[in-house]
Amino acid sequence: MHEFSVMSQMIEGIIEESKKWNATKVEEVILELGEFTMLGEEQLRFAYEVLTKDNILKGSKLTIVPVKGAIECDCGFKGDMSPSEDTPHRSVPILECPKCGNLARIVGGRECTVKNLRVVVPDV
């Protein structure tokens, strides 16, 4: 439900960054999105479309790279959680270690990171 405000913060940051490089245009934004965030890809794309209508990002491509959630356990296990049967469409963080059954910690999958930009800059 907060995709819009997250996206507008993100775009503010991108505009600032592109100024540093004297970019004339942003061609592509590469975004890493953790599966444990409450940010929906569809809603992010919609917000992106609306918020790039009249700025340096106009017409640019948003590439979303999904990042799998990861858990870690004292027994040494580190990796994916056991998949949950109930919710095929959304990842449910289940904190039970698939190896030993003890309580595991979430160590990945909460990111919403603008990794890279592809920008057009003057060739000097």
Add this chain to the structure above:
Amino acid sequence: MGQAGFTSMHKVVTVEMEKDILAENRHLADHNRALLDEHGIKGFDFLGAIGSGKTLIIEKLVDRLKSKGKRAAAIAGDVSGDDDYQRFVSHGIPAANINTGKECHLDAHLVDHALDDLPLEDLDYLFIENVGNLVCPVDFPVGSHARVVVISVTEGDDMVRKHPAIFAFSDVIVINKVDLAQAMEVDPRILERDAKRINPGAKIIMMDARRGEGMDELVSALGL
């Protein structure tokens, strides 16, 4: 002096940015927690469905702490209005009100501002009531020491399955209004079972906040 062609004067480069919007909030949350630590304050944030009983539970905790000679304060987070804030004030504790306006959740920055309005030197405990919402607050920790999620049987027995993430990221899970379970034909044990499966480490407490049932368990789960 002819233009040498647009393309030859420009090139496309890849710029590394590595900026995580959510991480910025988490960083601010750490800052809030450090501020509480500096003052020896234990902070708890209460999340949960709309009307599940968050304010009532905090009111009861505040009264208990008062009778033990401990000093608590509360931050009320609501989309608009000051109803919950006034309820906290009526218990004679310092309180701050945050209206989130368009936003559906508190964030660490808003809480940081509210902390400015509280007499941190004079406090032992701080309760932060988030906006009633089982989705958004998951992405925005505010800097408490423990998170309590409150749901009630009146929302149905599928609440946990529908919003699993919030239960995975909480320390204490309160299943409130068990007094209404029969009338609602909802079995609170289903909620308990689902919560346990998603977060086996969380304390799960059955509560009737009106009558104070389950309050002892909550007090000990929070170490109050």
